[in-house]
Amino acid sequence: MAGGRRGGEASPLRLIAVAVILIGLVLVSLRLLPGSPFQSEAAARWGSPTGQSARSTGTPGDRSTRPSAQPSPSPSLAPLPFEARDLDLDIEGWYGWAVLDRRTGEIIGSDTMDETSTTASLIKSWIVADYLRRADEKGQTLSDAKLADATRIIRDSDNTRAEQFYNTVGRSASIKRAISMCGLTDSSVAADGGWSRTALSPRDVARLGDCIADGKAAGPEWTDWLLDEMRQVRGTGDFGIRKAFPAAERKQIAIKNGWIDRTREQEMHINCLAIGDTWTMGVMVRYPIDMGYDYGMKNCQKITEALLRPGV
DSSP states (O other), rough: TTOOOOOOOOOOOHHHHHHHHHHHHHHHHHHTTOTTTTTTTTOBBBBBBTOOOOSSSOOOOOOOGSOOOOOOOOOOOOOOOOOOOOOOOSSSSSEEEEEEEEETTOEOOOTTTOOOOOOOGGHHHHHHHHHHHHHHHTTTOOHHHHHHHHHHHHHHHOOHHHHHHHHHHTTHHHHHHHHHTTTTOOOBBBBOOHHHHHOHHHHHHHHHHHHHHHTTTTTTTTTHHHHHHHHHHHHHGSSGGGGGGGGGHTTTTTEEEEEETTTTTTTEEEEEEEEEEEEEEEEEEEEEEGGGHHHHHHHHHHHHHHOOOOOO
């Protein structure tokens, strides 16, 4: 039939369309085929976030080439108000001193800081601390009268009340506890068992001060109370170490001093304990009895002044 199509023949346009479709399918297959140059660069990979470039597999990772985290330097401690010095002071007799850094436990001191002398009233700071701690350990509530007695012992160095407290805490057993609890290495109980002749060294005086300050001596219940009482020492007993500091700082320094004339030895024994925020200090002097109390009291202060840093 003129103008008609044979049933088995395809038109050129139809053939072209089929060819285009086939080529498109081939190209799509190539993009999805792994390793194909037509593979999509945006395809997500296992273990890698989408869009993140893959780690090169040519060279294994080397931890030594990575920047390492540097530890932050610890802030340096502020210097103590004292400097270690060899003193050449015009002082009659024997003397020794020691300063303990409460932050580190380091002790500096004179060549004689491990030599002992009798403490006299300085040891009352321990007797009261021992009394208070033991009462708290036993669950005892102290009466106002007993606390007033403790105040008199610390602030005014009352001997009669100190002897009563000493008897209560077991006399020389209390001094043995001080040596053990406070880590005293040079000290000893008096031969007669009395508190006044307890032998301490300057560095053990500083250790005793640290034992009071850190709460071991009086316990958590009474430490702040005891330190406050020691800041209020008054009258004859207020001399020595803290007098070397500016007036505004003195009221923050806790102290307990001892002074006695030893007729048996014909010597004056003068001793000073002081507790600051970051330090404790012990100064002990011993000299001929006929020179009087005032000489030793002033020399405790003189030794401290010679060790203070400029500007303190």
